Amino acid sequence: MSILNWISGGLLDKITNPLLQAYRDKLAADTSDKKLEAEQRIKQLELEQQQRNNAKEIRLATSGFWEMRLLTFLIALPFVIHLWIVAWDTWDTSINLRIPSLPAPFDEWQGAILLSFFGVTVIGSGIKAVAGAIAYKKK
Numbered sequence: 001m002s003i004l005n006w007i008s009g010g011l012l013d014k015i016t017n018p019l020l021q022a023y024r025d026k027l028a029a030d031t032s033d034k035k036l037e038a039e040q041r042i043k044q045l046e047l048e049q050q051q052r053n054n055a056k057e058i059r060l061a062t063s064g065f066w067e068m069r070l071l072t073f074l075i076a077l078p079f080v081i082h083l084w085i086v087a088w089d090t091w092d093t094s095i096n097l098r099i100p101s102l103p104a105p106f107d108e109w110q111g112a113i114l115l116s117f118f119g120v121t122v123i124g125s126g127i128k129a130v131a132g133a134i135a136y137k138k139k
Helices: 002-007 011-028 032-062 066-091 106-116 120-138
Strands: none
Touching: 011 032, 066 106
16 A cells, blocks of 8 residues: 555545544544544545546546547637736736736636646645644644
């Protein structure tokens, strides 16, 4: 197991440790409230894992279709162009294009949309689960 964790760059531990800790907390719970909290955390972590698996299955099932690749490209293109123009305008102050942000709700979603293409949202969910486990431990 430690070899797989090493190959994954520690990602395996980041995904499995919160769930294992939640099960340990459930077994060690001395009150019904603590046991219920642990069960809720286990269900939340299992749901996040299922969401990651579903997203992976969808990506694998649609990755071979050129139509899906084209659609993905066309969806991402405006966000990437906007990102590049804003970055260029920020770095080269002599141009001063004053590019406005995207209209709502895209102004809030732009980063998430771009990061989703790199699988960062899945890693982010794992990090949130770890952070939640750490925060719960400090209670």
